[in-house]
Amino acid sequence: MxxxxxxxxxxxxxxxxxxxxxxxxxxxxxxxxxxLPEQQRSSIATALDVAHEEFIGVGLIAFHTKSHEITDGLRVLKETPGMFYESQGEIMEDVVRSIASWLPILWHVGVERGLEHGLVHESLKFCLESYHKLRDTRTQLQFIDLDHPDLIIKDHTGKLVYRAEWQTTEHAILWVWRDLLLSSSSRGQDENLIEKFATDIKNLKLTDKLLMRLDPEVSPSPTGSNPSFLPKSYNANGKLQLYDAEERRDLLMNAHLSSEMRSAGPKAEYLLLSREMTAFEQKPTASTFKALVSARPELKEHLIAFARTKFLEPGNSYHSTDFKSAFEIFQLAGADQELLQLLDKVTAPGRPFSMETHVLRNAVSYLLGRTPVVQSRTRMHLERGLWSAHAIIQDEIYHAFYDLSAAWIYLRDQLDSGTLTYIAPAQSASQQTRRETFNPSGSYRRHPADPTRDPVLKAFCEKAGWTPAGEKDIDDDMYSDDDAYEEDPDRRRARRCIELEDLSLEAILSFQAWFELLGTWPQAVEREEMKAAVRAEWGDDGRLFFNVEGVADALACRCDDMKSDPYRERLGRGIRLLYTSLRSV
Structure with a gap:
């Protein structure tokens, strides 16, 4: 054969x-x-012409040469000292020009001639990644001031199809990418190649941007505002003007699209949407929700229903990271009832995971700006947030002052005997209600001293005891010499390093953020009720802390003693913040 x-x-x-x-x-x-006969010679010649075109396409793209040129520019920029910011600016402009000069070639080969779609796609990926590196470079210069590529793209007849006037380099890259997706879909390219395009676009988090560019009418976003990638225009009265459909098409530079490319839009859109829908069903995220709703607002209710089933129905498995996405999705969707149900679920006693505090706080902050009915249902979550943040500082107080229970007993005896009163008589009413704002760095002034109270407060602090940061914790005694337990030396060293740490700045700022959120509650009486509820969680000891003038300051000043214990400084600030925030007015 x-x-x-x-x-x-x-x-x-x-x-x-x-x-x-x-x-x-x-x-x-x-x-x-x-x-060979004429017909066979003609067939072979046609095949060779196609091969010749592809060879020319690869040569025109010159991926190796252009990628090295851009990479070298980024390397030189990274190696240039920050003090030479003028040189950095020149290098950044050179890299922008290198990318901009490549884009017309990529459009000509991949879109107009329909060649090397795969190589053009990889080249655009490289351009975008290089652009992001350029944008994220630390320099004294604002990259936005340099990101104005001098870019004009014309077709083979010399007709203008793209002009960069107000656009950024990223806008130009995405414009070429949009055209490439339409060109490859309209020319019947291999489905696997087009699906690879869609997968890469999703992984690069570009789906929402390209979906908006695939709509020839440039549908406005779900909020009704102009698409963010269009320039804003204002009338003589300073009011934002909306573009009509024709203006939006011109601004997007869609006029050059052939009927075949326009017809391929739904196919390309389906590929991108199907990837996002699959991703959302596997792992719902706010970014995927936003991309889908921006492209197709009618999908919003379907996506909310799916998220409701996944996150709110009992019996479904979940993780804290999943619920973080759920909060973001419901907040983006304006789904107040779902947010309230989610808050009830994740803050219920005995939940099997710890939710990031700022996620809960953001949800509460959002709901406080909604209707009065929603606000009233949010109140208990605001109280819970305040209490949990307050409890962290409270626990650290009892850790630092290990015999504080005995000190409270002494203080009650002094109050019962009349040696000490709840409110310092030497202070005016304005001083009694004065508030202090927490500053993460810097010192604090003490309250005005009252000579008649100082001896009692001094004795109170002495009876409270003191656990220097880094000293062996009481929990260490659970393992006596008679125990068979022998702690690993590395583990012991690591734990001792943790004990040297002061109260975390995150804990203090978290409490401050919750208290600031309380300040947005519209009814002053209810604000005081919530503060009283948090104080009540501390019991009788908390009543002494908040109502006996000078006690909180005495504990804080003990922590301020930097010479004896530099690792307790931040706890003193936390004590002052707790006192000035929650004491009654």
């Missing part, structure tokens, strides 16, 4: 170097090809 000519040619190519192989086919194959 006669072998196929392609197999024979492959065998020859593997047995000979390129020079000898070319000589062989010139001597033995060329005469045979030229002597």
């Amino acid at each position: 006669t072998q196929n000519p392609s197999v024979l040619l492959d065998n020859l190519a593997t047995l000979r170097d390129s020079k000898n192989f070319q000589a062989l086919i010139r001597r033995h194959l060329y005469p045979t090809l030229d002597s």
Whole structure:
């Protein structure tokens, strides 16, 4: 059986170097090809023309040369000292020009000639990644001031199809990418290649941006505002003007799209949407929700229903990271009832995971700006947030002052005997209600001293005891010498390092953020009620802390003693913040 000519040619190519192989086919194959009948010669010539076009496309793209040029520019920029910011600016402009000069070639080869779609796609990925590196470079210069590429793209007839006036380099890259997606879909390219485009676009988090560009009418966003990638225009009265459909098409530069490319839009859109829908069903995230709703607002209710089923129905498995996404999704959707149900679920006693505090706080902050009915249902979550943040500081107080219970007993005895009163008589009413704002750095002034109270407060602090940060914790005694337990030395060293830490700044700022959120509650009486509820969680000891003037300051000043214990400084600030925030007015 006669072998196929392609197999024979492959065998020859593997047995000979390129020079000898070319000589062989010139001597033995060329005469045979030229002597074929006209129809066969024409068929072979057509195939060779296609191969020639593809070869020209690869040469025009020159990926190796252009990528090295851009990479070298980024390397030089990174190596240039920050003090030479003018040189940095020149290098950044050079890299922007390199990317901008490549884009017309990529559009011409991939879109207009329909060649090397895969290579053009990879080139655009490289351009975008390089652009992000350029944008994220630390420099004294504002990259936004340099990101104005001098870019014009014309078709083979010389007709203008794209002009960068107000646009950024990223806008130009995405414009070419949009055209490439339409070109490859309209030319019947391999489905696997187009699906790879869609997958890469999703992984690069570009789906929402490209979906908006696939709509020839440029549908406005769900909120009714202009798409963010269009320039804002204002009338004589300073009011934002909305673009009509024709203006939006011109601004997006869609006029050059052929009927075939426009017809391919739904197919490309379906590929992108299907990827996002699959991703949302596997793992719902706010970014995927936003991309889908921006492209197709009618999907909003379906997506909310799916998230409601996943996160709110009992019996479903979940993780704290999943619920973080749920909060963000419901907040984006304006789904107040779902947010309230989610708050009830994740703050219920005995929940099997710890939710990030700022996620809960953001949800509460959002709900406080909604209707009065929603506000009233949010109140208990605001109280819970205040209490949990307050409890962290309270626990650290009892850790630092290990015998504080005995000190409270002493203080009650002094109050019962009349030696001490709840309110310092030397202070005016304005001083009694004065509030202090927490500053994460810097010192604090003490309250005005009252000589008649200082001896009692001094004795109170002495009875409270003191646990220097880094000293062996009481919990260490659970393992006595008689125990068979022997702690690993590395583990012990690691734990001792943790004990050296002061109250975390995050804990203090978290409490401050919750208290500031309380300040947005509209009714002053209810604000005081919530503060009283949090104080009540501390019991009788908390009543002494908040109502006996000078006690909180005495504890804080003990922590301020930097010479004896530099690792307790922040606890003193936390004590002052707790006192000034929650004491009654």
